[in-house]
Amino acid sequence: MKRYASHFLFLPGHGCLKQYVVEMDEGQGASRVFPLTEEVENTEWLPGVIVLLPFEEAHLGQETVGLSFDKCHNILTAVPPGIEEELPYLVPWLFSPFDFTTMQPGAGTQRKLLQ
Known part of the structure:
Protein backbone atom coordinates (compact mmCIF):
# COMPACT_ATOMS: atom_id res chain seq x y z
CA MET A 1 0.00 0.00 0.00
CA LYS A 2 1.22 3.47 -0.89
CA ARG A 3 -0.02 6.84 0.27
CA TYR A 4 0.59 10.21 -1.33
CA ALA A 5 -0.39 13.60 0.07
CA SER A 6 -0.21 17.00 -1.56
CA HIS A 7 -1.28 20.62 -1.26
CA PHE A 8 -4.38 19.83 -3.33
CA LEU A 9 -6.15 16.78 -4.71
CA PHE A 10 -7.92 17.71 -7.96
CA LEU A 11 -10.99 15.74 -9.01
CA PRO A 12 -11.72 16.83 -12.61
CA GLY A 13 -15.33 17.85 -13.01
CA HIS A 14 -15.70 18.52 -9.27
CA GLY A 15 -12.93 20.67 -7.81
CA CYS A 16 -10.03 20.49 -5.35
CA LEU A 17 -9.69 19.09 -1.89
CA LYS A 18 -7.06 20.82 0.25
CA PRO A 35 -7.93 14.48 4.73
CA LEU A 36 -4.38 14.88 6.00
CA THR A 37 -5.11 15.98 9.56
CA GLU A 38 -2.07 14.39 11.19
CA GLU A 39 1.10 12.58 10.22
CA VAL A 40 0.14 9.25 8.64
CA GLU A 41 2.54 6.31 8.46
CA ASN A 42 3.97 5.50 5.00
CA THR A 43 2.68 8.72 3.44
CA GLU A 44 4.87 10.57 0.96
CA TRP A 45 4.34 14.35 0.81
CA LEU A 46 4.52 15.65 -2.76
CA PRO A 47 4.56 19.38 -3.52
CA GLY A 48 2.06 20.39 -6.20
CA VAL A 49 -1.32 18.96 -7.15
CA ILE A 50 -2.37 15.32 -7.39
CA VAL A 51 -4.95 14.74 -10.11
CA LEU A 52 -7.12 11.61 -10.19
CA LEU A 53 -7.72 10.52 -13.79
CA PRO A 54 -9.59 7.52 -15.19
CA PHE A 55 -7.28 4.58 -15.82
CA GLU A 56 -7.83 4.75 -19.62
CA GLU A 57 -6.83 8.44 -19.82
CA ALA A 58 -3.98 8.16 -17.35
CA HIS A 59 -2.15 5.54 -19.37
CA LEU A 60 -2.31 7.42 -22.68
CA GLY A 61 0.96 9.07 -21.79
CA GLN A 62 2.16 12.36 -20.43
CA GLU A 63 -0.03 14.44 -22.72
CA THR A 64 -3.24 14.48 -20.62
CA VAL A 65 -4.97 16.04 -23.63
CA GLY A 66 -8.17 17.87 -22.83
CA LEU A 67 -7.54 18.05 -19.09
CA SER A 68 -9.11 21.28 -17.88
CA PHE A 69 -8.19 22.85 -14.56
CA ASP A 70 -11.15 25.27 -14.72
CA LYS A 71 -12.85 23.65 -11.71
CA CYS A 72 -9.61 23.73 -9.71
CA HIS A 73 -10.78 27.08 -8.26
CA ASN A 74 -13.71 25.23 -6.70
CA ILE A 75 -12.31 24.29 -3.26
CA LEU A 76 -14.36 21.42 -1.86
CA THR A 77 -14.91 20.79 1.85
CA ALA A 78 -15.72 17.08 1.44
CA VAL A 79 -15.33 14.25 -1.06
CA PRO A 80 -18.18 14.52 -3.62
CA PRO A 81 -20.82 11.77 -3.54
CA GLY A 82 -20.03 8.86 -5.84
CA ILE A 83 -16.26 9.36 -5.90
CA GLU A 84 -15.62 6.41 -3.58
CA GLU A 85 -17.19 4.05 -6.12
CA GLU A 86 -14.99 5.47 -8.90
CA LEU A 87 -11.69 5.27 -6.97
CA PRO A 88 -10.61 1.79 -8.15
CA TYR A 89 -10.75 3.14 -11.73
CA LEU A 90 -8.79 6.33 -11.00
CA VAL A 91 -5.02 6.73 -10.90
CA PRO A 92 -3.09 9.67 -9.46
CA TRP A 93 -0.84 11.99 -11.45
CA LEU A 94 1.36 14.61 -9.81
CA PHE A 95 1.54 18.05 -11.44
CA SER A 96 4.51 19.94 -10.03
CA PRO A 97 5.41 22.72 -9.72
CA PHE A 98 1.91 24.19 -9.75
CA ASP A 99 0.85 27.86 -9.76
CA PHE A 100 -1.38 28.17 -6.68
CA THR A 101 -2.22 31.80 -7.49
CA THR A 102 -3.97 30.92 -10.75
CA MET A 103 -4.68 27.29 -9.76
CA GLN A 104 -3.28 26.22 -13.14
CA PRO A 105 -0.15 24.35 -14.23
CA GLY A 106 2.59 26.84 -14.97
CA ALA A 107 5.43 26.93 -17.43
CA GLY A 108 7.70 24.03 -16.62
CA THR A 109 5.08 21.96 -14.81
CA GLN A 110 6.01 18.30 -14.97
CA ARG A 111 3.53 15.41 -14.92
CA LYS A 112 4.36 12.17 -13.16
CA LEU A 113 2.23 9.05 -12.89
CA LEU A 114 2.20 7.88 -9.27
CA GLN A 115 2.42 4.14 -8.86
Whole structure:
Protein backbone atom coordinates (compact mmCIF):
# COMPACT_ATOMS: atom_id res chain seq x y z
CA MET A 1 0.00 0.00 0.00
CA LYS A 2 1.22 3.47 -0.89
CA ARG A 3 -0.02 6.84 0.27
CA TYR A 4 0.59 10.21 -1.33
CA ALA A 5 -0.39 13.60 0.07
CA SER A 6 -0.21 17.00 -1.56
CA HIS A 7 -1.28 20.62 -1.26
CA PHE A 8 -4.38 19.83 -3.33
CA LEU A 9 -6.15 16.78 -4.71
CA PHE A 10 -7.92 17.71 -7.96
CA LEU A 11 -10.99 15.74 -9.01
CA PRO A 12 -11.72 16.83 -12.61
CA GLY A 13 -15.33 17.85 -13.01
CA HIS A 14 -15.70 18.52 -9.27
CA GLY A 15 -12.93 20.67 -7.81
CA CYS A 16 -10.03 20.49 -5.35
CA LEU A 17 -9.69 19.09 -1.89
CA LYS A 18 -7.06 20.82 0.25
CA GLN A 19 -4.35 18.64 1.83
CA TYR A 20 -5.73 15.18 1.11
CA VAL A 21 -4.13 11.74 1.01
CA VAL A 22 -4.57 9.25 -1.83
CA GLU A 23 -4.12 5.63 -0.79
CA MET A 24 -3.29 3.03 -3.44
CA ASP A 25 -3.08 -0.74 -3.42
CA GLU A 26 -0.29 -2.42 -5.43
CA GLY A 27 -1.13 -2.54 -9.14
CA GLN A 28 -4.55 -0.99 -8.58
CA GLY A 29 -6.13 2.42 -8.79
CA ALA A 30 -6.83 4.56 -5.76
CA SER A 31 -8.45 2.71 -2.88
CA ARG A 32 -9.42 5.68 -0.71
CA VAL A 33 -8.91 9.38 -0.14
CA PHE A 34 -8.96 11.14 3.21
CA PRO A 35 -7.93 14.48 4.73
CA LEU A 36 -4.38 14.88 6.00
CA THR A 37 -5.11 15.98 9.56
CA GLU A 38 -2.07 14.39 11.19
CA GLU A 39 1.10 12.58 10.22
CA VAL A 40 0.14 9.25 8.64
CA GLU A 41 2.54 6.31 8.46
CA ASN A 42 3.97 5.50 5.00
CA THR A 43 2.68 8.72 3.44
CA GLU A 44 4.87 10.57 0.96
CA TRP A 45 4.34 14.35 0.81
CA LEU A 46 4.52 15.65 -2.76
CA PRO A 47 4.56 19.38 -3.52
CA GLY A 48 2.06 20.39 -6.20
CA VAL A 49 -1.32 18.96 -7.15
CA ILE A 50 -2.37 15.32 -7.39
CA VAL A 51 -4.95 14.74 -10.11
CA LEU A 52 -7.12 11.61 -10.19
CA LEU A 53 -7.72 10.52 -13.79
CA PRO A 54 -9.59 7.52 -15.19
CA PHE A 55 -7.28 4.58 -15.82
CA GLU A 56 -7.83 4.75 -19.62
CA GLU A 57 -6.83 8.44 -19.82
CA ALA A 58 -3.98 8.16 -17.35
CA HIS A 59 -2.15 5.54 -19.37
CA LEU A 60 -2.31 7.42 -22.68
CA GLY A 61 0.96 9.07 -21.79
CA GLN A 62 2.16 12.36 -20.43
CA GLU A 63 -0.03 14.44 -22.72
CA THR A 64 -3.24 14.48 -20.62
CA VAL A 65 -4.97 16.04 -23.63
CA GLY A 66 -8.17 17.87 -22.83
CA LEU A 67 -7.54 18.05 -19.09
CA SER A 68 -9.11 21.28 -17.88
CA PHE A 69 -8.19 22.85 -14.56
CA ASP A 70 -11.15 25.27 -14.72
CA LYS A 71 -12.85 23.65 -11.71
CA CYS A 72 -9.61 23.73 -9.71
CA HIS A 73 -10.78 27.08 -8.26
CA ASN A 74 -13.71 25.23 -6.70
CA ILE A 75 -12.31 24.29 -3.26
CA LEU A 76 -14.36 21.42 -1.86
CA THR A 77 -14.91 20.79 1.85
CA ALA A 78 -15.72 17.08 1.44
CA VAL A 79 -15.33 14.25 -1.06
CA PRO A 80 -18.18 14.52 -3.62
CA PRO A 81 -20.82 11.77 -3.54
CA GLY A 82 -20.03 8.86 -5.84
CA ILE A 83 -16.26 9.36 -5.90
CA GLU A 84 -15.62 6.41 -3.58
CA GLU A 85 -17.19 4.05 -6.12
CA GLU A 86 -14.99 5.47 -8.90
CA LEU A 87 -11.69 5.27 -6.97
CA PRO A 88 -10.61 1.79 -8.15
CA TYR A 89 -10.75 3.14 -11.73
CA LEU A 90 -8.79 6.33 -11.00
CA VAL A 91 -5.02 6.73 -10.90
CA PRO A 92 -3.09 9.67 -9.46
CA TRP A 93 -0.84 11.99 -11.45
CA LEU A 94 1.36 14.61 -9.81
CA PHE A 95 1.54 18.05 -11.44
CA SER A 96 4.51 19.94 -10.03
CA PRO A 97 5.41 22.72 -9.72
CA PHE A 98 1.91 24.19 -9.75
CA ASP A 99 0.85 27.86 -9.76
CA PHE A 100 -1.38 28.17 -6.68
CA THR A 101 -2.22 31.80 -7.49
CA THR A 102 -3.97 30.92 -10.75
CA MET A 103 -4.68 27.29 -9.76
CA GLN A 104 -3.28 26.22 -13.14
CA PRO A 105 -0.15 24.35 -14.23
CA GLY A 106 2.59 26.84 -14.97
CA ALA A 107 5.43 26.93 -17.43
CA GLY A 108 7.70 24.03 -16.62
CA THR A 109 5.08 21.96 -14.81
CA GLN A 110 6.01 18.30 -14.97
CA ARG A 111 3.53 15.41 -14.92
CA LYS A 112 4.36 12.17 -13.16
CA LEU A 113 2.23 9.05 -12.89
CA LEU A 114 2.20 7.88 -9.27
CA GLN A 115 2.42 4.14 -8.86
